[in-house]
Amino acid sequence: MLLSLVNKDVIDDKHIELSYKSGCMVCGAELIYNKTEINKTCYYCGETRPSNSYCVNNHFVCDKCHEANPIENIKRICISCSETDAAVLMQTIRSHKAFPIHGPEHHSLVPAVILTSLRNSGYAITEEQILVAIRRGQTISGGACAYLGACGAAIGAGIAFSILLDANPYDGKMRQIAQQATASVLSDIASYCAPRCCQRDAWIALKAVSKLLKKDMDLILPVGEIVCQQYRFNKECIHEECPLWVTSMDNYIILYKTWSVCPICMKRLPAERVHRGEQVYLQKTCKEHGSFESIIWRGYSSFNEWVNNSDQPALESPNCPDGCGLCSDHLQKTCCVILNITNKCNLNCHFCFADCDNSNDEPTFEEIQESLSKLIVKGKTLVQLSGGEPTMRNDLPEIIKAAKDLGAKYVQLNSNGIRLSEDKEYVRKLAEAGLSFVFMQFDGTDDAIYKSLRGKPLLKVKQKAIENCAEHNIGVTLVPTLVRGVNTHNIGDILRFAISEAPKVRGVHFQPATFLGRVPEKPTNDERFTLDELIFEIQKQTNGIIKSENLLPSACDHPLCGFHGDFIVDQNKVISLLKRDKTEKSCCCSPVAADKNREFVARRWQRPPVTNTSMDSSSGNLDDMEFFLNRVKTHGFTVTSMAFQDAGNIDFSRLRNCSLHVYDKGKFVPFCSYYLSGWKQ
Amino acid sequence: MMEEKKLICHKCQKELELKKTNFSYLGHIFFTEVPRCPECGLVFISEDLVKGRISEVEMQMEDK
Numbered sequence: 021m022l023l024s025l026v027n028k029d030v031i032d033d034k035h036i037e038l039s040y041k042s043g044c045m046v047c048g049a050e051l052i053y054n055k056t057e058i059n060k061t062c063y064y065c066g067e068t069r070p071s072n073s074y075c076v077n078n079h080f081v082c083d084k085c086h087e088a089n090p091i092e093n094i095k096r097i098c099i100s101c102s103e104t105d106a107a108v109l110m111q112t113i114r115s116h117k118a119f120p121i122h123g124p125e126h127h128s129l130v131p132a133v134i135l136t137s138l139r140n141s142g143y144a145i146t147e148e149q150i151l152v153a154i155r156r157g158q159t160i161s162g163g164a165c166a167y168l169g170a171c172g173a174a175i176g177a178g179i180a181f182s183i184l185l186d187a188n189p190y191d192g193k194m195r196q197i198a199q200q201a202t203a204s205v206l207s208d209i210a211s212y213c214a215p216r217c218c219q220r221d222a223w224i225a226l227k228a229v230s231k232l233l234k235k236d237m238d239l240i241l242p243v244g245e246i247v248c249q250q251y252r253f254n255k256e257c258i259h260e261e262c263p264l265w266v267t268s269m270d271n272y273i274i275l276y277k278t279w280s281v282c283p284i285c286m287k288r289l290p291a292e293r294v295h296r297g298e299q300v301y302l303q304k305t306c307k308e309h310g311s312f313e314s315i316i317w318r319g320y321s322s323f324n325e326w327v328n329n330s331d332q333p334a335l336e337s338p339n340c341p342d343g344c345g346l347c348s349d350h351l352q353k354t355c356c357v358i359l360n361i362t363n364k365c366n367l368n369c370h371f372c373f374a375d376c377d378n379s380n381d382e383p384t385f386e387e388i389q390e391s392l393s394k395l396i397v398k399g400k401t402l403v404q405l406s407g408g409e410p411t412m413r414n415d416l417p418e419i420i421k422a423a424k425d426l427g428a429k430y431v432q433l434n435s436n437g438i439r440l441s442e443d444k445e446y447v448r449k450l451a452e453a454g455l456s457f458v459f460m461q462f463d464g465t466d467d468a469i470y471k472s473l474r475g476k477p478l479l480k481v482k483q484k485a486i487e488n489c490a491e492h493n494i495g496v497t498l499v500p501t502l503v504r505g506v507n508t509h510n511i512g513d514i515l516r517f518a519i520s521e522a523p524k525v526r527g528v529h530f531q532p533a534t535f536l537g538r539v540p541e542k543p544t545n546d547e548r549f550t551l552d553e554l555i556f557e558i559q560k561q562t563n564g565i566i567k568s569e570n571l572l573p574s575a576c577d578h579p580l581c582g583f584h585g586d587f588i589v590d591q592n593k594v595i596s597l598l599k600r601d602k603t604e605k606s607c608c609c610s611p612v613a614a615d616k617n618r619e620f621v622a623r624r625w626q627r628p629p630v631t632n633t634s635m636d637s638s639s640g641n642l643d644d645m646e647f648f649l650n651r652v653k654t655h656g657f658t659v660t661s662m663a664f665q666d667a668g669n670i671d672f673s674r675l676r677n678c679s680l681h682v683y684d685k686g687k688f689v690p691f692c693s694y695y696l697s698g699w700k701q
Numbered sequence: 702m703m704e705e706k707k708l709i710c711h712k713c714q715k716e717l718e719l720k721k722t723n724f725s726y727l728g729h730i731f732f733t734e735v736p737r738c739p740e741c742g743l744v745f746i747s748e749d750l751v752k753g754r755i756s757e758v759e760m761q762m763e764d765k
Contacts (some may be wrong), residue, residue: 597729597762623761645724645731645754652761 044075045086045117051075064093064116066101090118090125091154098136098150106137106226107244114219121250126218127164128157130176130225135183137241138233149183156182165216170202171209173218173225178202180229184237201232215256219248220264247297249319265297272296275323276673278334281341282306283542283667283699288338291671295323301545302669314669315545316580320556321568327579331673340672341696345687354688355402355576355614355679356432357395361388361419362408366438369474371501373664373695374408375537382408385415389422395683398427402618404434404459411439417449424454430622434499436461437485438478444488451492457625458489459529462498464510465517472506490524495627497526497658503533504549511554512561519565519657522589526625527658530554534664536695543668551583551663558659566659570596576617577662578674585659586624588652590642597652614679624656665692667699708745710738717745724755727762 044051046063057070060080067082074080088096093116103109110133113119131153139145156179157172165171181187181201187194205228209221226243233239248264251257259265272294280291280302291304298319305311317323335349346354360374362382383391396403403423410416410433423431433450437460440447460482463469467477482498489496498518502508511530518525532549535542559568566585573579586597640647665674670692678690708717717736722744724731733754736745746755 597727643730643732645733645758648731649754649757649761656761 044077044079045081046075046077046079046115062100064101064112065097065099066103085116088116088118090116090120090123091128091158093119094125094129094132094154095151098132098154099147101136102140104137104140105242105244106133106230107223107246109133109137110222110226111246121254122216122218124158124160124162124164124172126222127160127172127176128154130173130222131157131180131183134177134180134226134229134241138184138239141240141242143239153179153183163216165209165221170206171216171221171225173221174202174206174209176222177205177225177229181232184239197236201229201236204228204232212258212261214258214261217254217256217258217262219246219250220262223264249298251298272301275300276331276334278302278331279338279340279672280304280670281667281696282309283312284309286667286696286698288340288342293671302671312668313545314543315548316550316669316671318550318553320552323552326552326573328573330573330579330677332676334673335676338672340675341670341690341693344675344689344693346681346689349676350678350690351676352577352679353614354681355617356404356681357401357688358404358406358434358680358682358691359388359391359395360406360408360682360684361410361416362412364412365407365409365436366412367409367436367474367476369538371473371503371533371538373534373537374406375697382413385418385422388419389426391683392419392423392426392428394686395688396423396426396428399429400615400618401428402430402432402456402622403428404432406434409436409438411435411446417446417453420450420453420455430456430618430626432457432459432625434459435485436474436478437482440488441481441484444491447488447492447494451494455494456622457495457497457526457627458485459499460485460496461501462514462528463500464507465513466507466510469507469510473501473503486521486524493627493630495526495625496524497529497625499529499531501531501533502549502554504547508549508557509561511557512563515558515562515566515659519589519592519594522657523627523655526627526656527660529658530661532661532663534692535666535668535699536664536692536697542699543666548669551580551661554661555583565594567596570598571659571661572598574662576613576679578671578677580663580671581665581674581678582660582662584620584661586620587657587659588642588648589655589657590651594657595642617679621658621660623653624658628653664695667696670696708736710741710743712743713738713740715740720744724758726758729762731758 051073054072057072059068060071060074061068062082062085063079064081064085069082071080084096085093094113097113101109103112110129113129119125132150135145135150135153157176160172160175178198178201181198185194185197187198189195205225208224208228223246230241230243233241246264248262251259275293275295278291278293280289281287282289285306285308287306289304289306291302294301294303299315300317300323301313302316303313332351338349339347363377363379364382395401405419420431431454433455435458462482463473465479467479470476470478486496500507500514515528518528532554555568555571558566571583571585574582574584587594588597642648642651665671675690675693678692680691681688682691682694710717715738718739719734720737721732722735722737
């Protein structure tokens, strides 16, 4: 992509942006800017206006709707729209980003959508009546359901009846019907023993009004069903108790047909990704061992936007995973190669995908050298030395040197950091041998986490390892294994710690626990920590220092396999370099994706050579091109994640796009295929 | 070297002066000094700058 140059029109500080991009207000997709205006219909108010811009999904939002506050939006949309279903209209108005999920705006919303839907169905309702309904709704204070003993949605229904009947306090009959309507609606709302939910209460009100209008006035008010989209953001949600909650196992949409395995007998099985409510599952059935479903998306953000049609059609008869070793059906090249150099370990973790048994069975130096000579492409390869714990080997410096001598561009060490903290001389030798960077297990900022996951307190060990690596300019990326209930609450603190340790620490690479190798027991869906949940927690726990929009789907593997974010740390601030363009295709199938990804991660994880100019205490201006270029090299910082697959959630479409390969016996095997292990029944 | 030569604006016949100029790329703005005509504001972007700093910025900013 070319840099936009501001040339002849520039006047010193004035900046003219040549192209402006912003997500669609409705769906977040890319906007299209036409040179000429064409007539477009506003998604919210339904008015048709000439416009230069709309999104790739053909959404157009007029300027007035774009700027309007919630009440103004109710007015504008109700006056001009043609929607006849009151529930659809209500949700269209509520979908505006300025509309709160709870609040007294709903007191105006309910009568407004009732009257508007009736008008749009052909009944004689005037614009003034709708505006009166909105104004009357505004007189009901927030929290009326508790403080006044009558939910504003029920009173809103009464307002609609009052206007339809032209009721006044002297007219006994009309006053009676309106109040009976309010009482009936209120009775339905009050039948739930639950904290307020304005969506639920407003929908119940609409449903009740629809019945009453038919009975009392012979008017037809269509009110459709609503599938709750907001429960994740509603702390008081009553879930299964709510009429808007979708629970039926039969009620799902098949998103994609793929292949997986039976987690018990490991037989290959057809599988489906299915949408159920906001959640997405991988489901499959083994004739012998029954049905299995693993949650893969919890609905914190749009699954379809994240995956963005990245899947190739499933193979008719795949050979995965038995035939793995990069066959002709594999879609991605090698980005990073893992070489296991030992089975020994100085920990005995509850979770260990490698399930290392501490046996003395490890390859000789010569055997490792032989493997390196076969796996390395000169000037290109990023080899990860792994295990077991690779620092259990005293000849690790020689192995690193051998890899570099054979032409490996980057040598990464995957380590728990124990020896790095204890043996400075060893670290010096690793640096001298040409070690590029370290991926260090780092599960949290609290020793209780280490005791739970690793069996002993290790925080000080990790901190010392970071210091020792820094002395030799070795960049360290922190790698937390996230286990729900153990350290998923600590995500924000891990990031804050890592940022405070920049540039010694180059980033954080989150790995939600995968049920491969040694795991405490067969996982339940509640235990799984999905990518969208991780992204949500990152933004929440960092108070927005790192935003979800700055974390992009993996471009090198399948989007469901991970994400990456690229930042600069400047005076403890974190500035994002990436912005999500939800419509941009992942380049999974590009032959250069693996190469690009390798260079992307390496240029951030490797520290630049030490120069005389210390950039550690920043006083410069990041807008200064010179300063930016220096700073991004010294203080670049990544937030990345890799979600490995296990026998429960393995999806061959993801497997075919894997770029992280284990080298073993002459074969490059996708990581999740290499470590795949069955569950005990 | 380009720096040693005088650069004259073809339109205004004025000598270009080094001035802070803003560049935008992927939503970020950077400034650096480039020769600019004091009369009409036309800037001269040298090949050295394009192949050097600008392409470096591009590489650092590009997504993988």
